[in-house]
Amino acid sequence: MTKQELLQQPADAYMNEQQQAFFRELLLTERRELQERIANEFDGLREHEPSSDPADIGSTEEQRQWQLRLLEREKKLLDKSDRALERLARGEYGWCEETGEPIGLRRLLLRPTATLCIEAKERQEKKEKHLRET
Structure with a gap:
């Protein structure tokens, strides 16, 4: 099934067997791509050659810190993909964790790991913003 056919x-x-199969394949594909990127980043970190030039050391350390942040972000996304696949297996995928309403196909196509419908996500973001401001 293509995205167009899905929509x-x-x-x-909504969330019939065909749609569940579509999102399962989408999540598995994204998961494989994430694993490859993580493996490549780890390889890049391992290939680090020490330098004696202080400027090079600083630049290399900055790059290393950037790679570690990227790895952390990718790992979090991998964890979200795993949780989405678990929700799919339990028949809970595509439904808002807060309201029980459908998350929506378009939103899931943009963010397959979404757990909240748009309205619930907006409320969560407003609440977080309010807490940061106080």
């Missing part, structure tokens, strides 16, 4: 399905087909 053309009727509303009452």
Whole structure:
């Protein structure tokens, strides 16, 4: 099934077997790509050659810190993908954890690991913003 075919399905087909299979494959593909990027970043960190020039050491350390932050971000996304696959296996994928309403196909296509519908996510972000400001 293509994205276009997915979006053309009727509303009452939401999270039917075809749609679940589509998102399972999408999540598995993204997961494989993440694993490859993580492996490549680790390889890059291992290939680090020490330098005696202080400027090079500083530049290399800055690059290393950037790579570690990227690895941490990728690992978090990998964990989210795993949780989404678990929700799929339990039949909970595509439904808002807060409201129980459908998250929506378009939102899931943009962010397959989404756990909240747009309205619940907006409320969460407003609450977080309010807490940061106080």
